[in-house]
Amino acid sequence: MARVAHAHQEHEGEDLVEAARHTLTDSGEQWTGMRQSVFEELARHEKPASAYDIADNLSQSRGKRVAPNSVYRILDLFVRTNLAKRIESANAYLVNTHPGCRHDCIFLICDDCGKALHIDDDRVTGALRTAGSDAGFSDVRPVVELRGLCEECAN
Structure with a gap:
């Protein structure tokens, strides 16, 4: 089955941080120093990161304790504003490299190395949204x- 792809621009490095800042401020939220630090730390991770991972790394780099609860609140904001995606089964997060694009992701997670990637298939997620709506649910959000096993771990 072919995937239905979106036309979106992938960002990286400073361009990604700038795109995230614009997306957050366009949603009416403030881009604070702490939010930027959390975003930059999350962006450094190639695999899903927990709030505890991020808090520990920020505590070390800042030389003072950063509370995981504060990081959780920021990550929840990032998910609501499309700056990050939550891997539900791992209670971990991935940075969204195209924060201006809204869509439902299908995550592929390696049971061996923990790597996660996402694909976009609007037919699958659209069918799930329709099924939820047909069952009387509103604001359906497919997860x-x-x-x-990823290709590297399978070989």
């Missing part, structure tokens, strides 16, 4: 996670 699709597929677990297995």
Whole structure:
């Protein structure tokens, strides 16, 4: 089955931070120093990171304790404003490299190394939204996670 892709621009480095800042401020939120630090720390991770991972790393780099609860609040804000995606089964987060694009992700998670990537398939997630609506639910948000072995771990 072919995937239905979106036309969106992937960002990295300073361009990603700037795109995130614009997305957050356009949503009516403030881009604070702490929010920037959390975003930059999350962006450094190639694999999903927990709030505790981020808090520990920020505590070390700042030389003072950063509370995981504060990081959780910021990560929740990032998910609401499309700056990050939450891997539900791992209670961990990935930076969204195209923060201006809204869509439902299908996550592929490696059971061996923990790597996660996402694909976009609007037919699958659209069908899930329709099924939820047909069952009388509103504000349906598909959460699709597929677990297995990535190509590197399978070989």
